[in-house]
Amino acid sequence: MIANLPPLNAVRAFAAAARHQSFSRAAEELHVSHSAVSRHVKLLEEHLGVLLFERRTRQSSLTPAGQAFYEHVSLALAQIANAAASLKSGRRVRKVKINVRPSFAVRWLIPRLPAFMALHPDIQPEVVTSTLPPDQTRERFDVVIRRGEADWATNLQPQVLLDDEIILVAAPSLIQNTAFNSPGDLLKHTLLTGRTRRRDWQDWARHADIAIRRDQPVLKFDHLHLVLQAAVDGLGVALCPTSLLGKDLASGRLISPFPELRLPLTRYYYGVSQDAGRDAQVFIDWMFSRIQQDVVDNDPELSLQ
Template identity: 55%
Template sequence: MTPRLPPLNAVRAFAAAARHQSFTLAAAELFVTHGAISRQVKALEEFLGVALFERRVRQVSLTAEGQRFFAEVAPALAQIGAAARSLMDDAPARTFTINVRPSFAVRWVIPRLPDFVAQFPGIEPKVVTSTVAPDQASEPFDVAIRRGRNTGWPASVAVQPFLQDEALIVGAPALFATKGVAEPRGLAAHVLLWSRSRPDDWEHWKRQAGMPRLRPASQLQFDHLHFVVQAALDGLGCALVPLSLVAHDMAAGRLLCPLPAVRLPLTRHYYGLAPGAGPEAQCFAQWLQAQMPGDG
């Protein structure tokens, strides 16, 4: 009888965590959350019936069983990748078009595309950015990603739920080292960064935090959210931005959230497949599903 195989996503998460000896660094490598890595490893341990890591405060290390498993798994994953590349190197180019808003493209899609390309080396994604709704797109697309289920999707497009999201306060570590923010009123000492594409987020956040009359030291405005994130990375001030756009910067320690308990719920992301979307777009849709935190 063919042996039952463990889930490949869980094995990839384990291998990354074993290589780095860190769930946080594994999460940054795979562009998922620390919790997603932890869940995948736990599921793998339950599947195998053994503990793979010893967990300590802010540190993990491989058990003897984990070392044994990693010694076998790492070359096996490399062999799978090499086998896929050898088959696809000489294959004709297979491409598809992704229609996405600029900030989500810069801060979410593009940083994660190396993982997609590594998994599907024969497929060449084409990223087209647009601020208009998918039903107003100026050129055809195979996959579109937008916030909201009922905001300009063509009736012919099959729309699926994607990332849940929320906005939170972030800033460079050096910024909070000099001016700490232990409670919402502490933001009054900071410059607040905001985007014309989401002009009302700060007011909504202040009301939710119980500080509707909060006045900052100053404000800086930008056209798009990815400029706001870059300004925060450069230490220009505090930004209120979707977690989806800064999760990898937070995992890497480039940005900190001083008020993690005060978060602004945002409309969920959806992705849509155009009618007749080919197998390349279908592969991308499956890959998108694997990026969701619940799936790791």
């Protein structure tokens, strides 16, 4: 595992550049030159074999691969920093084990975890992913999050966490090449779908009062975060819960051609283990505060402007 690590100085430079969306500001933070940051990022891109940034005259923006890499790297660096701070101060690090589905982990939880860790350096979140119904006899956790109340173990009491809706999204280039004047224009495109959300297109089409053709081109993926990556890459149109859109709309990687056309989804619920410590409630309170902040930060209309 250690032998497979990328050059860590390059990872640190990449994380700073990704956070600021600027090589110059990353250089200021790291007290190095702009060219040094650029060399580190280029070295990392060569090591990984992918392009992490799209270079522009006055700004460098993350590619989809760069965004996905940053979401994981930022969490890992925060964990390293917290571990070092705990050793230096002699504090005992407490752990909270959070059990979530993969797409919720990648699209909602992991991008927000560095903020939690900055607020609570003594609490170390441990994220495990599972698609199984919540059951402590099968796997240990402190907090579990799932959509809906079905199939929860009897010793867990699901509590409402987050309301959700589904909307249509696509890459800007796809919309520019084939105009979306009405929901019926959907039939001109390939539909992107996830294995765990097979009924979404039928439900949305019924809600939009259109009929999907039997010969409609469809691309299927294992998880929703792969569906969204395919949408960013322009492979087709996708349906996405608004809770999992992250910064894709704000950054312009995706747009919603019909932002007002939304389909209500089953809520997210959370459960707490009977033997969970008080830190589990700290984590839950933080989640609710982030959900409220997201409402303030996000454009309520999800407009194209």
